[in-house]
Amino acid sequence: MTTTSPPQAGAQKGGGARVRVQRFxxxxxxxxxxxxxxxxxxxxxxxxxxxTGWLPNGILGGFGNADLIGWQGAATALAQADDGTTFPQYVGLVSPMITYLLPLLIANTGGRMVYGARGGVVGTIATMGVIVGASIPMFIGAMIMGPLGAWLIKQIDKIWAGKIRPGFEMLVDNFSAGILGFLLALAGFFGIAPVVEFLSKALEAGVNWLISIGLLPLASILVEPGKVLFLNNAINHGVFTPLGVQQVAEQGKSILFLIEANPGPGLGILLAFSIFGIGLAKASAPGAIIIQFFGGIHEIYFPYVLSKPITILAAIAGGATGVAVNVLFNSGLRAPASPGSIFAVLLQTAPDSYIGVILSVICAAAVSFLVTAVILRASRKRDLLNENAGDLSAAIAQTEANKGKESSVLGNLRAEGVPAGDAEAVAEETSLLTDTRPIRNIVFACDAGMGSSAMGASVLRNKIKKAGIEGVTVVNKAIANLDDDVDLVITQRELTPRAQERTPSAEHVSVDNFMNSPRYDEVVDKLREQNAQA
Incomplete structure (x- = not known):
């Protein structure tokens, strides 16, 4: 096993409330x-x-002659038919998917993150209890019961680890998981479901109250700085997504999906830097606009904000403006826009909300542009006298420190400002691949198994294809889903120790930038040698 970059001292150590919230x-x-x-x-x-959709269909949408939507409405209608006749009422896809499929997927994923497939099974069984025991979609319940069930079965397995007589392992494993799942399902039904339902309704009532008195735009005061500090996942996926999906089930759309995902504030800031910025900030901003607005990768504009922290006021003003426009037009999305690309936003926009949503993006961009422009123009003379002004290197480093790991997208910005000699020095910090065994399976791994690792896998896959090398698979996965059956694992430097724990027998390569690392050429060269020797 070879690690091309040793873990940095203290890289895995956390400190402070911000780091704990980031991990959460x-x-x-x-x-x-x-x-x-x-x-x-x-x-x-x-x-x-x-x-109320684009192509209303009672069979697929779950409505019929009685205008009762969903399986509960159908059951009620059939029970009330006293003449023994039944009229068209359909379960449809909408209600079962939001009631069962989505929460169970979340629970299974959470369970697997804690204790593999076994944890996923127990967590899913436990979540079924809160689903049936509540009258609202149980996304928060799934986020609790999935990991909880997995953690409990993990602790139970430790009790008799190595103490089971040969031949009885499967019996003990199956029944212990089944009995625990049975107990947790009952506990979820009678105990946890009512509590989670109460909390969910209280949160929803709080959001509705803010909307009713026109204060929801003030959420941007927390959301926009939180995005720059990479605290947005705790807010967005922990609160906005569960409540938003619940609102969609009740109202057909939700404004909550647009509070964090609106690409307007970031677009306005980058446009202002493109026109009024200086140095690398001005040169790189146009390219960053494409990645941010069309690709939906919002973190690309964070270094620009950190390079001139007062521009956070522009992000807040733009975000609040976008929310205010959506409140005014009563507009919303049908589902989360992830990533926050304008394409994803428009695709999920409710049919009656296009005017409001489009205006919210335009107005948010306009306001953040104006505020940023004023700030940049006011400090332009002073910045021109400062030789370090417009240099994003420190801001990129701070952004990655906030995120807690290297970023492939931000690495591209850094690469634009690093002289060739420095780049070569960085390349020399790591050693070459030395393991002589064949490489057939390559996995790019990151926290979520999406985004940056997917881009890295695509880059290497194209290099291998251009080199005419066959018989090598390149995929991307979350670190929590890694199995010790792969030949080579490629991760960002700070994540390599975690990947090594999951795949101790694999060869490991650490990179600083998933998009243009020199390590990829080394991998391709080794694959060429491997094919030549075959």
């Missing part, structure tokens, strides 16, 4: 983000087939 947010996003495709599918089904 990472754990929540790790449960939700892998299942975003399911949320998108549900949102599309809702947009098309419910009674």
């Amino acid at each position: 947010g990472t754990f929540l996003s790790g449960m939700v983000m892998p299942n975003i495709p399911a949320f998108i599918a549900w949102g599309l089904i809702t947009s098309f087939f419910i009674a």
Whole structure:
């Protein structure tokens, strides 16, 4: 096993409330983000087939002659038919997916993060109790019961680890998990479901109260700085997504999906830096706009804010403006827009909300642009006299420190400002691949198994294809889902120790930048040698 970059001292140490919230947010996003495709599918089904959708369909949307939506409405209607006749009432896809599929996916993912497939099974069984025991979608319940069930079965397995007589392992494993799942399902039904339902309704009531008195835009005072400090996952996936999906089930759309995902504030800031910025900040901002606005990777504009911290006021003003416009037009999305690309936002927009949503993006961008422009113009003379003004290196480093790991997207910004000699020095910090065994399976791993690792896997896959090398698979996974059956694992430097714990027999490569690391050429060269020797 070879690690091309040793873990930095203290890299895994956390400190302070911000780091703890970041870890909590990472754990929540790790449960939700892998299942975003399911949320998108549900949102599309809702947009098309419910009674107020683009293509209303009673069979798929779950409504019929009695105008009662969902399986509960159908059951009520059939029970009330005293003449023995039944009329068309359909379960549809909308209600079962939000009631069962989405919470169970979250629970299974959370359980797997804690204790693999076994934890996922027990966590899913436990979550079924809170689902049936509540009258609202149990997303928060799934986030609690999935990891809790997995943690409990993990502790139980430790009790008799190595003490079971040969031949009885499967019997003990199956019945211990089954009995614990049975008990947790009952506990969820009678105890946890009412508590979670109460908390969910209280949070929803608080959001509705803020909307009713026009104070919801003030949420941007917390959300926008939280985004720059990478605390947004705890807010977005822990509160906004569960409450937003619940609002969609009740109202057909939710404004909560747009509080954090609106690309307008970041667009305005980057536009201002493109026109009024100086140095690397001005040169790189146009390219950052494409990544932020169309790609939905909002973290690309964080270094610009950190390079001139007062511009956080522009982000807050823009975010609050966008929320205010959506409140004014009563607009919202059908499902989470993840990533926060304008394409994802428009795709999930409710049919009656396009004007409000588009205006919210435009107005948010305009306000953040104006505020940033004023700030940059006011300090332009002073910045021109400062030789370090416009240099994003320190701001990128601070952004990655806030995030707690290297960023492939931000690495591109850094690369634009690093001289060739420095880049070569960075490359020499790590050793080459030395393991002589064949490489057939390569995995890029990151926290969520999406985003940066997917981009890195795509880059290396293209390099291997151009080199004419066959028989090598390149995939991306979350670190929590790694199995010790792969040949090579590529991670960002700070994550390598965690990957080594999951795959101790694999060869490991650490990179600073998933998008353009020199390590990829070394991997391709080794694969060429491997093919030549075959």
